[in-house]
Amino acid sequence: MSHILLIIGGGIAAYKSLELIRLLTRAGHEVTPVMTESAAQFVTPLSVSALAGKKVHEALFDLTAEAEMGHIQLSRVADLVVVAPATADLMARMAQGRASDLASTLLLATDTPVLIAPAMNVRMWEHPATRRNLETLKSDGIMVVGPTEGEMACGEYGPGRLAEPAAILAAIEAALPAERPLAGRHVIVTSGPTHEPIDPVRYIANRSSGAQGSAIAAALLRLGARVTFVSGPAEAPPPEGARIVPVETAEQMRMAVEAALPADAAIFAAAVADWRVEGASGSKIKKREGALPDLRLVENPDILARIAGMAVGRPDLVVGFAAETDDVIANATAKRARKGCDWILANDVSPGTGIMGGTENAVTLITRDGSEEWPRMTKRAVAERLAQRLAEALGAGGESASGTV
Secondary structure, rough: OOOOEEEEEOHHHHHHHHHHHHHHHHHHHEEEEOOOHHHHHHHOOOHHHHHHOOOOOOOOHHHHHHOOOOOHHOOOOEEEEEEEEOHHHHHHHHHHHOOHHHHHHHHHHHOOOOOEEOOOOOHHOHHHHHHHHHHHHHHOOOOOOOOOEEEEOOOOOOEEEEEOOOHHHHHHHOOOOOOOOOOEEEEEEEEEEEEEEEOOEEEEOEEEEOHHHHHHHHHHOOOOEEEEEEEEOOOOOOOOOHHHHHHHOHHHHHHHHHHHHOEEEEEEEEEEEEEEEOOOOOOOOOOEEEOOOOOOOOOOOHHHHHOOOOOOOOOEEEEEEEOOOOOOHHHHHHHHHOOOHEEEEEOOOOOOOOOOOOOOOOOEEEEEEEEEOOOOOEEHHHHHOOOOOOOHHHHHHHHOOOOOO
C-alpha cells in the first residue's frame, strides 16, 4: 500500500478530487487529504474526509494538527505528493517557492516526488506566466499529468481541463516506485561540514549546508535502502527514516562511519575539513595586541581513502565528492584514482556558480571508465539520479568490479 498526500486546489475541477480519492482507496492506496481555503468553496471537507477515511488538513496553524503531526513531518511521510487540481495560482506559488498557506508550505518542505494535475481557464493556461511557471516546475523535477482539451465550465473551449481521475490514477501509479530495488541494502551517507575546534568558541569550518547529503539519503530511503546518516552540524534537516548519527569533527565522523560498517555502499557527501588545530585550547584564546596566536594545523583523517582502501569489509561501492574551483574534471579524476574510490561526483563550486550552500548542483560522474556530465539541476534531482545509478550498480553485482557508469 502506498501513501498519497493529496493536495486539492481551489478550482471548479475540485469536485473531481472526490472521484480520484475513491479510485485511489479502491486501488489500495492510503490518502491523506489537504485542502486550500478556496478548495472548500467547491467541495466540502466533510465529503473529502468521508471518502479518504482521514481527517482533512486545512490550516497551517491548526494547533491540533500540529500536535498530532507537524506540517514538516506531514510533507515527508508520503510516497508521493499529488496536487489535483493544481490551479494557476498554486503553480505560481510552487514555482516561486512561496509558503503562504498549508498547501504551499508542504510543497516547499517536502523531499518526496510531486505530481501535479493542472486545471484552469484556457487563457490562463496559455498565458506566458503560466508557461514559465510550468517549465520551472518541470525543471525542478515536478511531474505533470494533463491538462486535457475540452469545454470549460466558463463556456470556453481549449486546453485546461483537469485530466480525468482514471488518467490521474494511472499517472500516480506510474510515478510510484514499482519496486524497492535497494530493499535489504545498507548504505552509509556522510553529510554536512565538520567543525574543528580552535578553542571552546572558535572552530574551522566551511560553507556546506548538508542539503545534498540529506537529499541523497532521502532518495536512497525511497528506494528501500537502510541508511545510516552520519552528519556534521548541517543547516539542512536530516532525512526522516534514516539512522541519524550526529558528529562535530572529522575524527568523530571517521569513528561513526567505521562503527556503521558493514555496508553495501558508502557515499561521502560531507565536506570534511582537511585540517584541524593540533592541541586545541581548552579555554578561549585571548586577543593580545600585536601578537597572533600560534596555531599549528595537522591533517585530518582521510575517511574516503580509508574506507576505499579497506582490505576486508570494504563496501561494494564507495562514492566520493570533489568540490573544485579550478580544472574540475582533471582534479576530480586524479582524486578518484588517489583515493581509490569507485565513483567521484565532481562539482564546480567556483565563485559565481552559487552552488556551494545553494539549492542546485551541476555534477560530473567520474568512474574508472570515463565520465558523464549531468545538467545543472536541483539537489533532489541529483540525489534521485545518483540513487538510481547506485541501485543499478549494486543490482549488477557491485560497481567496483566493472567500473561502469
